[in-house]
Amino acid sequence: MWYKKDLLGIKELSQKEILTILDVAKNFKEVAARPIKKVPTLRGKTVINLFFEPSTRTRISFEIAAKRLSADSLNFSSSSSSLVKGETIIDTALTLEAMAPDIVIVRHSKVGIPHKLASILKSSVVNAGDGAHEHPTQALLDAFTILEHKGKIEGLSVAIIGDISHSRVVRSNIHLLTKLGAKVRVAGPLTLIPPGFEKLGVKICKSIQSAVEGCDVIMALRIQKERQGRVFIPSLEEYYEMFALTPQTLKYAKEDAIVMHPGPINRGVEISSEIADSPRSVILDQVSAGVAVRMAILYLLANVKEKQDG
Amino acid sequence: MDKFILKNGLVIDPLEGIHDKADIYVENGKVIKIAERITKRGVKQIDLDGLVVAPGFIDIHVHLREPGYEYKEDIESGLKAAIAGGFTTICCMPNTKPVNDNPYITEYIISRANKLKLAKVYPIGAITVRQEGKILTPMAQLKRAGVIAFSDDGFSVENSDLLLRAFQYSNHFNTVIIQHPEDNYLSNGGVMNEGEVSARLGMRGIPNIAEDVIIARDIMLADYAGSRYHVAHLSTKKGLELVKEAKKSNIKVTCEVTPHHLLLTDRSIEEYNFSTCVKMKPPLRTEKDRKALIEGLKDGTVDVIASDHAPHHKDEKELPFEDAPFGIVGLETTVSVLLDRLVREGIISLERLIELLSTNPAKILSLPGGTLKEGSVADITVIDPQREHTIDPKKFYSKGRSTPFAGWRVKGKVVMTIIEGRIVYADL
Amino acid sequence: MILVKGKKEVEERIESLASELLEKVKSEKSVAIIGIHTRGIPLASRIIEYIKPYIAVEKGQLDITFYRDDLSKIAPNPVVKATKLPPIDDKVVVLIDDVLYTGRTVRAALDELIDFGRPKKVYLVVLVDREERELPICADFIGFKIKVKKGEKIDVKFPETDGSETSIYIRR
Numbered sequence: 083m084w085y086k087k088d089l090l091g092i093k094e095l096s097q098k099e100i101l102t103i104l105d106v107a108k109n110f111k112e113v114a115a116r117p118i119k120k121v122p123t124l125r126g127k128t129v130i131n132l133f134f135e136p137s138t139r140t141r142i143s144f145e146i147a148a149k150r151l152s153a154d155s156l157n158f159s160s161s162s163s164s165l166v167k168g169e170t171i172i173d174t175a176l177t178l179e180a181m182a183p184d185i186v187i188v189r190h191s192k193v194g195i196p197h198k199l200a201s202i203l204k205s206s207v208v209n210a211g212d213g214a215h216e217h218p219t220q221a222l223l224d225a226f227t228i229l230e231h232k233g234k235i236e237g238l239s240v241a242i243i244g245d246i247s248h249s250r251v252v253r254s255n256i257h258l259l260t261k262l263g264a265k266v267r268v269a270g271p272l273t274l275i276p277p278g279f280e281k282l283g284v285k286i287c288k289s290i291q292s293a294v295e296g297c298d299v300i301m302a303l304r305i306q307k308e309r310q311g312r313v314f315i316p317s318l319e320e321y322y323e324m325f326a327l328t329p330q331t332l333k334y335a336k337e338d339a340i341v342m343h344p345g346p347i348n349r350g351v352e353i354s355s356e357i358a359d360s361p362r363s364v365i366l367d368q369v370s371a372g373v374a375v376r377m378a379i380l381y382l383l384a385n386v387k388e389k390q391d392g
Numbered sequence: 393m394d395k396f397i398l399k400n401g402l403v404i405d406p407l408e409g410i411h412d413k414a415d416i417y418v419e420n421g422k423v424i425k426i427a428e429r430i431t432k433r434g435v436k437q438i439d440l441d442g443l444v445v446a447p448g449f450i451d452i453h454v455h456l457r458e459p460g461y462e463y464k465e466d467i468e469s470g471l472k473a474a475i476a477g478g479f480t481t482i483c484c485m486p487n488t489k490p491v492n493d494n495p496y497i498t499e500y501i502i503s504r505a506n507k508l509k510l511a512k513v514y515p516i517g518a519i520t521v522r523q524e525g526k527i528l529t530p531m532a533q534l535k536r537a538g539v540i541a542f543s544d545d546g547f548s549v550e551n552s553d554l555l556l557r558a559f560q561y562s563n564h565f566n567t568v569i570i571q572h573p574e575d576n577y578l579s580n581g582g583v584m585n586e587g588e589v590s591a592r593l594g595m596r597g598i599p600n601i602a603e604d605v606i607i608a609r610d611i612m613l614a615d616y617a618g619s620r621y622h623v624a625h626l627s628t629k630k631g632l633e634l635v636k637e638a639k640k641s642n643i644k645v646t647c648e649v650t651p652h653h654l655l656l657t658d659r660s661i662e663e664y665n666f667s668t669c670v671k672m673k674p675p676l677r678t679e680k681d682r683k684a685l686i687e688g689l690k691d692g693t694v695d696v697i698a699s700d701h702a703p704h705h706k707d708e709k710e711l712p713f714e715d716a717p718f719g720i721v722g723l724e725t726t727v728s729v730l731l732d733r734l735v736r737e738g739i740i741s742l743e744r745l746i747e748l749l750s751t752n753p754a755k756i757l758s759l760p761g762g763t764l765k766e767g768s769v770a771d772i773t774v775i776d777p778q779r780e781h782t783i784d785p786k787k788f789y790s791k792g793r794s795t796p797f798a799g800w801r802v803k804g805k806v807v808m809t810i811i812e813g814r815i816v817y818a819d820l
Numbered sequence: 821m822i823l824v825k826g827k828k829e830v831e832e833r834i835e836s837l838a839s840e841l842l843e844k845v846k847s848e849k850s851v852a853i854i855g856i857h858t859r860g861i862p863l864a865s866r867i868i869e870y871i872k873p874y875i876a877v878e879k880g881q882l883d884i885t886f887y888r889d890d891l892s893k894i895a896p897n898p899v900v901k902a903t904k905l906p907p908i909d910d911k912v913v914v915l916i917d918d919v920l921y922t923g924r925t926v927r928a929a930l931d932e933l934i935d936f937g938r939p940k941k942v943y944l945v946v947l948v949d950r951e952e953r954e955l956p957i958c959a960d961f962i963g964f965k966i967k968v969k970k971g972e973k974i975d976v977k978f979p980e981t982d983g984s985e986t987s988i989y990i991r992r
Contacts, residue, residue, distance in 0.1 A: 093592075106900060109883070109886075109900040109901075109902065109903075112902060112903060113886070116935065116936065117935070117936060117937065118935040118936070120935075121886035121887060121932075121935075122886070122887055122931070123885075123886040123887070123888075123891065151886075170707060170710045170711065171710070171711075171712065172710055190712070192712035192713065192714045192715060193593055193594055193595050193666065193712070193713060193714060194593075194665070194666025194712065194713050195666075195712055197665050197666055198665065198666060198712075201665055213594055213595065213714065214594030214595070215593050215594040215595070216594075247594075248594075249594075250594055253592065253594055276586070276590065276591045276597065277586055277587070277591070277597070277599065278586065278587045278588040278589075278590065278591040278597075279591040281588040281591065281592075282588075282591060282592055381886075384891075385891050
């Protein structure tokens, strides 16, 4: 049974809720293999993609998910800067509410916006990424992909490499993986690992070698090129030398370790082409899993049941 | 009404060591007599049985926003909020538009305030022109115009040499330099405390060291110059330790803390669902820091509690957490939340609270008031420690409504504010 | 719970249902026999056992959750079971369910089936018809007709799904 009105973060989910989403996603993976990839489940439901930050991949993934469930899916894009002056988030939320959508998918460059909208809107809210805070559907699709390849999550060692400070993917993944019993290590330039990060229950490694050693899963994060030359990373070349996933660095991982990346990848920055194109790379499986996981979430939220007392 | 008798109140004046049920006779704006029983024919009596009579409270860290930001607050709304919150005197920070860095702005603020006959206002002048940290302000002229202390509040004076000159120059007037301790390079774009919570929430943190390094440096500079230094809204454990050590070495340093840093931590950001009512500078710190501040209240290291009343417009505070301006209102909540969460819970005595809110601020800034000694100015705050109420920002006089204390059920309230013998606020 | 049909009676009736079905489809080259989750599946496997010596059979199973018309009214079981169908284009398809009541499950099953292809003919086999239809749907092969009052439920049990012997109960 599913009782949560919104999906705001992995932090708020129980282990059981995570497993429910992943189970339901399996069925939707099967739907994607049918001759007609569309089921009438959410006919008549309206899903609004409210994206305050440009994102093609995540938005399209949600859009396909909604369409395959026969929901009506609409896009509302706006740059967050236009909201700094003039219309506030609350105005936008109330405008949307007046159109009575069933589910609102929110992406915003600032932390906490989906949470704020969820507290105002009657509709269900799905966090499609808020600042560097959470990106729950990404973590769920990552877990789905790991399960497909490894059959379990408990007991696995997962290394996450890259710009930890600015990544919402890493935070959601840490919550999810540790809730399901994996051991998580992170590595990246120490200027990009915020103080206090070890309190999230992860091991911080100073080198990529120590991070990937004996690992089952290695996730590279996207390096934002604009961080180069500021205080964080002296140069991208140096980053590549120290932290990129290459055949050399992967030697330290388990032989059957899989390589993941939330996309879009920067070849020659955080990952070498040899690795990105190797059979170890499950990056495209992650993309397919994304649709199934998002269908599962829309399905569960659209049919949310008020929790009965007692 | 130029004379009256306050009857049967519990009179507490830490400076004079008074803690007795007594009557107070006020005439011509002065406390004339305090005695167990005063009767005078034809003089109005106000019965304050069961209430506490204290020297008027003084908030030395207030942003009145006028001139320039009247949409956030103006002198009138700010001073109404002050008297409703029990403050007879406030000191206003210079970060107005234009900045209070010249005597004309100082005179403007004082003349506006004087006309209103609400709380008394003593402006704090800027240390540097336009608070830019480059050129010293005309401190002597500002002092003559009525400035009570100097601060570039909102910014630390970054240039150590310039700050040293400010300290040296302030010795001419024996004036306090108040510093907002924050190294802008270290707090670089941060929006909340740096620590476990910011790591988890993915928001840029302001580390404790951003505050600590400035406090440490300033103490050394003040010591070197032999000047008086006051730390504004101190929020860290280490910062407090630095002040405590400096005091032991007889360096002339004092410090203030705010109610929110005493009662809340950075966990509030999640608990309040990213509401901007918990966004201020310095940011809410950890439980370790909060407990240290409470200890500082008990052991005497903390000299003053100030509200850092920093009103903003509703639209500004409705921005996303990371974009919204820093600052919350405090004039109308400070006394109630402190009575409830510190005094009622037995953390500090009522006497100590009055010392923090009246005696010490008056002493540090050489302000009139802070005592009920016979002959002193009749600035008086009357509180009802038993009065239960719910904090409701809709009822605020301030134009700012953003406060983490909204909705708190508290016991203890200001019921009367008397300034120079005039009853300016009463809710008996 | 009242036992209305015991093991022996139900098993015998399933066999005779299978033989009636075989009679009807024996001229076909093959049939696709598709059980509807949950208890259409053990019923289907019994029928398949009976007829497969005589005719080529392809197995399938169908979970109709995604095609339900009442998702907004009921709390769906979030765990949806797998749908696995053989090719059905131009095939004779036999849909199998334990109880036929309002007809809504069969409606959903037909819709889902048709999204997978275009069968030549579809038969419906049910163990129990409790009547009170809400849609114009009827079964081709019926095990038992059992009338129950409103608020009563018919429970069909199989060892595979319920851990108890094959039987039919009425439950209030």
